[in-house]
Amino acid sequence: MSTQQAEPESQEAPKDPEMQGAESPAAEKQKGGGMVDQTSTDASELEGETVHIKVFRYDPEVEAKQEPRFDDFHVPFEKGMTVLDAVMYARDEYDSSLTFRHSCRQAVCGSDAFFVNGKQRLGCKTQIADLEQPVRIEPLPHQEVVKDLVVDMDHFYDQMHTVEPYFQQEDLPDGELEEQRQSRENREKVKMSTRCIWCGACMSSCNIAAGDNEYLGPAAINKAYRFAMDEREDEEIKEHRLRILEQEHGVWRCQTQFSCTEVCPKDIPLTEHIQELKREAVKKNLKFW
Amino acid sequence: MSQSYNRGLIEDFGRWKEFSAGMWAWIFHKFTGWMLIGYLFTHIAVLSTSIGGAQGETTMVDGEAVNIYTATLQGLEGLFLVRLLEVGLLAVAVFHILNGLRLLMIDLGVGLDAQDKSFYASLVLTGAITVASVPTFLTGVSV
Numbered sequence: 001m002s003t004q005q006a007e008p009e010s011q012e013a014p015k016d017p018e019m020q021g022a023e024s025p026a027a028e029k030q031k032g033g034g035m036v037d038q039t040s041t042d043a044s045e046l047e048g049e050t051v052h053i054k055v056f057r058y059d060p061e062v063e064a065k066q067e068p069r070f071d072d073f074h075v076p077f078e079k080g081m082t083v084l085d086a087v088m089y090a091r092d093e094y095d096s097s098l099t100f101r102h103s104c105r106q107a108v109c110g111s112d113a114f115f116v117n118g119k120q121r122l123g124c125k126t127q128i129a130d131l132e133q134p135v136r137i138e139p140l141p142h143q144e145v146v147k148d149l150v151v152d153m154d155h156f157y158d159q160m161h162t163v164e165p166y167f168q169q170e171d172l173p174d175g176e177l178e179e180q181r182q183s184r185e186n187r188e189k190v191k192m193s194t195r196c197i198w199c200g201a202c203m204s205s206c207n208i209a210a211g212d213n214e215y216l217g218p219a220a221i222n223k224a225y226r227f228a229m230d231e232r233e234d235e236e237i238k239e240h241r242l243r244i245l246e247q248e249h250g251v252w253r254c255q256t257q258f259s260c261t262e263v264c265p266k267d268i269p270l271t272e273h274i275q276e277l278k279r280e281a282v283k284k285n286l287k288f289w
Numbered sequence: 290m291s292q293s294y295n296r297g298l299i300e301d302f303g304r305w306k307e308f309s310a311g312m313w314a315w316i317f318h319k320f321t322g323w324m325l326i327g328y329l330f331t332h333i334a335v336l337s338t339s340i341g342g343a344q345g346e347t348t349m350v351d352g353e354a355v356n357i358y359t360a361t362l363q364g365l366e367g368l369f370l371v372r373l374l375e376v377g378l379l380a381v382a383v384f385h386i387l388n389g390l391r392l393l394m395i396d397l398g399v400g401l402d403a404q405d406k407s408f409y410a411s412l413v414l415t416g417a418i419t420v421a422s423v424p425t426f427l428t429g430v431s432v
Contacts, residue, residue, distance in 0.1 A: 058294050068294060118307035145294040207312060256395045258311035258404055272401050279398070 050074040052134040053086050055098065059147050068145075070136075071095070077128065084112050084123035087137060087149070100149035107265060110199030114149055115140055120201035120263040140204035156200045159217050163224035163244055168237050186231045193226040193273055195266040202260035202270055214249040218260035218270040221251060225273040228280070239284070246281035254278070310405035314388055321385040328378055335361060369430050376426050380419040387411035 053073050059065035073090040075081075084102055091098040103109040105124045112123040115138040117131055128135065143151035173180060202218040203209050209217045216224075227233060228241040245251050251274055260270040308316075342358025350360050365371045391407045394400050400407065 060294065207315070255315050256311065256392065256404075257309070257315045259309055262309055262311075269401065271395075271404075272398060275396060275398050275401075278396070 049077050051077045051081070051086055051128050053083075053090065054134045054136045055087060055090065055149070056138040056145075057098075057148055058145055059097070059099075061147075071098075072134070081128045082124050083114065083116050083121070083126045083128060083131070083135065083137060086128055086135070087123065099147045108197060110197030113140055113199040113201045113204070113265075114138065115204070120205045122199060122201070122265040125265050140200060142204050142206075142210040143200070151200075153200055155213070156203050156217070156219070157198075159203070159215075159220040160198065160223060162216060163220045163241070165220075165223045165227070167227060167230070167233065169233055171234070180232050182230070182232055186229075190226050190229050192268050193222050193229070195268055196222055196226075197266060199265060201263045201265060205259040205263045207257060207259065208253050208255055212249060212253055215253040216245070216250055218254075218274065221245065221254070221277060222268060222270050222273050225277055228277065242277070242281055242284055245277055246285070251278045251281060310408045314391070314404075314408040314411075317384060318388050318392070321381045321388075324378075324381045325385060328381075335365065367430065369427075372426050372430050376419060376423060379422050379426070380415055383418050384411060384415040387414055 051074070053075060054070045055073065056068065057065060057071045058068040073086075073094055075086045075089045078085070084105060087098065087100055088102070091100075100114070100123075101111040102123065103111045107122050107125040110122070113120060114123050115121075116123070116126055117136050120140060123137075137149065139145045139149045139151045143153070143156070146152050169180065196219060198219065200219065202222075206215075206218055209215050224241055224245055228238050228245070254271070254274045256271055256275065258271050261268075261272070264270060338361045339358045342356050346357045347354040348357045348360045349355075350364070355363075388408065388411045391404070391411055394407070395404060
């Protein structure tokens with residue numbers, strides 16, 4: 001717990017002239033503990049104020065930063081400001097060494113999943129005004145930290161590739177330009193599962209994945225669901241997919257804690273999909289004809 | 290890649306405040322399951338005295354010979370601590386049953402949207418039944 005309980009000595013890393021902004025009366029008020037305990041703030045109340053964010057810092061390559069700590073930044077609030085906006089402001093204006101991944105800024109690329117106030121969320125999708133201050137921003141739990149907010153995603157990607165996340169169909173239609181049609185009902189069935197953006201929030205929230213490194217995890221199973229339930233793939237391929245899923249560290253490790261479903265930024269009903277695959281696996285194995 | 294920092298146990302134990310309903314349900318279900326298994330052993334140990342009891346085995350209680358099975362049960366039931374543990378046992382069993390039904394529904398894909406509400410309902414119902422059982426369990430026992 002050393003990183004958590006060590007009271008950060010409010011070290012705004014650089015002594016930028018910009019940092020003077022943090023010494024505004026509003027910031028003083030916050031520092032003085034004048035913040036009322038609240039789960040969300042009315043955005044209009046924050047207008048013209050600064051937002052207090054605490055960001056996890058760790059850099060193995062700089063001797064002074066090898067011991068993880070939290071840095072405090074006071075970022076001027078703007079209407080509609082997201083967590084990503086806040087850390088970007090902190091990086092651009094106060095400390096250019098602050099490191100995190102981001103790309104599209106509109107919840108499509110899945111780069112900026114952070115652990116914000118004790119919950120896995122996409123930085124770009126989370127409104128600062130909805131959060132209790134100080135906003136605590138950490139890298140995703142249960143994954144190794146490479147630097148600051150950047151975690152090692154290799155294992156997550158490995159699990160995703162295990163389930164062969166691509167469409168496999170041997171018999172293509174005869175016509176040169178003929179499409180592979182899918183019924184509307186079937187499209188509806190797989191609709192939610194296609195929305196995954198590989199951000200890793202679910203995997204990071206999953207207690208089982210944390211304790212069992214071989215567990216496929218909610219994201220990979222959901223990806224498998226997307227193809228296993230697609231009527232355009234052959235029965236053989238579906239069987240093959242189910243064989244991967246019904247192994248010991250496949251769907252059966254899921255303990256239905258619903259953590260993944262709760263944190264998924266794309267609202268994919270992950271637990272529901274995992275449970276459906278469990279039932280499919282049972283049905284497949286009960287068949288004796 | 291440079292060396293990476295593993296945050297160790299803080300990941301697993303320091304984060305209990307960030308648990309959600311489903312996680313607590315899982316933890317309580319595991320915990321009550323182990324408690325029930327533990328109880329099963331004591332239960333069998335106590336009941337095993339009936340083998341001797343059926344063959345007329347006796348033991349001395351307050352200077353008179355009492356059937357060993359009867360003596361064992363009466364001796365245990367005369368202890369306040371045992372009565373208290375029985376209340377706890379009821380709570381553990383009731384929660385495990387109710388949450389087990391909840392998990393059955395989840396496995397069948399029924400009412401997944403209400404999984405947290407059903408957990409809270411299990412807790413409330415367990416509490417109510419446990420409180421209601423106190424007079425039954427704790428009458429006529431001296432502390």
